[in-house]
Amino acid sequence: DVKVTQSSRYLVKRTGEKVFLECVQDMDHENMFWYRQDPGLGLRLIYFSYDVKMKEKGDIPEGYSVSREKKERFSLILESASTNQTSMYLCASSSPSAGGPYYEQYFGPGTRLTVT
Amino acid sequence: DQQVKQNSPSLSVQEGRISILNCDYTNSMFDYFLWYKKYPAEGPTFLISISSIKDKNEDGRFTVFLNKSAKHLSLHIVPSQPGDSAVYFCAASTARDDKIIFGKGTRLHILP
Numbered sequence: 556d557v558k559v560t561q562s563s564r565y566l567v568k569r570t571g572e573k574v575f576l577e578c579v580q581d582m583d584h585e586n587m588f589w590y591r592q593d594p595g596l597g598l599r600l601i602y603f604s605y606d607v608k609m610k611e612k613g614d615i616p617e618g619y620s621v622s623r624e625k626k627e628r629f630s631l632i633l634e635s636a637s638t639n640q641t642s643m644y645l646c647a648s649s650s651p652s653a654g655g656p657y658y659e660q661y662f663g664p665g666t667r668l669t670v671t
Numbered sequence: 672d673q674q675v676k677q678n679s680p681s682l683s684v685q686e687g688r689i690s691i692l693n694c695d696y697t698n699s700m701f702d703y704f705l706w707y708k709k710y711p712a713e714g715p716t717f718l719i720s721i722s723s724i725k726d727k728n729e730d731g732r733f734t735v736f737l738n739k740s741a742k743h744l745s746l747h748i749v750p751s752q753p754g755d756s757a758v759y760f761c762a763a764s765t766a767r768d769d770k771i772i773f774g775k776g777t778r779l780h781i782l783p
Contacts, residue, residue: 559714586769595680597775598715598760605769613770639676645714659705660771663719 558582559663562644566668574633575636578646586649587629588660589613591642593636598645604629636670643667674698675763675775685782690748692777694761697742701763705771706735706746709758718747718759748779756781 562577578586588603590613600613602621610621618640622630629648635639644667645659695716707715711734721735721744721765723730728735732768748755754759761774 588770590773595775597677598773600770603770640735647714651769659717659720662716664714665712668714 562664565667572613576631578629584648584650588647589631590645641670673769675774676776681778683780687750690751694744703764706763707760716769751781
């Protein structure tokens with residue numbers, strides 16, 4: 556069973572703080588993704604990574620950065636948190652060799668971030 | 672521009688009846704379509720998928736139909752059960768990359 560874990564389920568931060576969201580997967584997947592989910596907007600891709608030290612911008616990268624120093628870990632960084640970054644953040648992973656449907660992504664439980 | 676559209680934000684269906692969730696797409700290059708289910712405070716979980724070379728895929732109570740000429744797919748759940756109450760996301764992808772484009776989701780309520 557693929558397991559994707561996220562460091563926190565709930566997080567409250569102040570405006571201007573630097574925020575780190577951590578994601579770890581245990582299935583040796585090459586691909587990792589960060590999304591945010593907002594009511595009425597669905598899942599929007601922030602950043603993704605195809606391999607260690609590689610990153611690609613998604614649809615809404617502004618205000619975020621990422622880090623992938625190890626294959627199993629993908630970090631999302633909010634350099635200076637703002638109230639409009641209050642959201643549910645979801646991490647996912649996938650692999651062409653996972654054995655399931657090629658494009659299936661496995662999601663973590665999410666981190667509900669509130670910026671006050 | 673939304674490439675994957677779920678035009679119904681919510682849907683209520685009586686328990687035991689058929690639930691039909693609809694999805695439209697604009698990109699004719701999509702070659703794989705997926706449905707994900709999401710409960711509150713949990714991550715989405717994969718439900719069922721269909722390749723663009725097929726027009727139907729069935730898995731137990733869940734069937735996905737694809738109409739390429741209309742750029743439309745639908746998820747049928749029959750019979751609907753209380754545990755089916757969740758948000759359902761339609762998603763699509765191309766062979767060129769591993770990104771998935773998600774729709775905005777439809778919240779399904781199964782009524783007792």
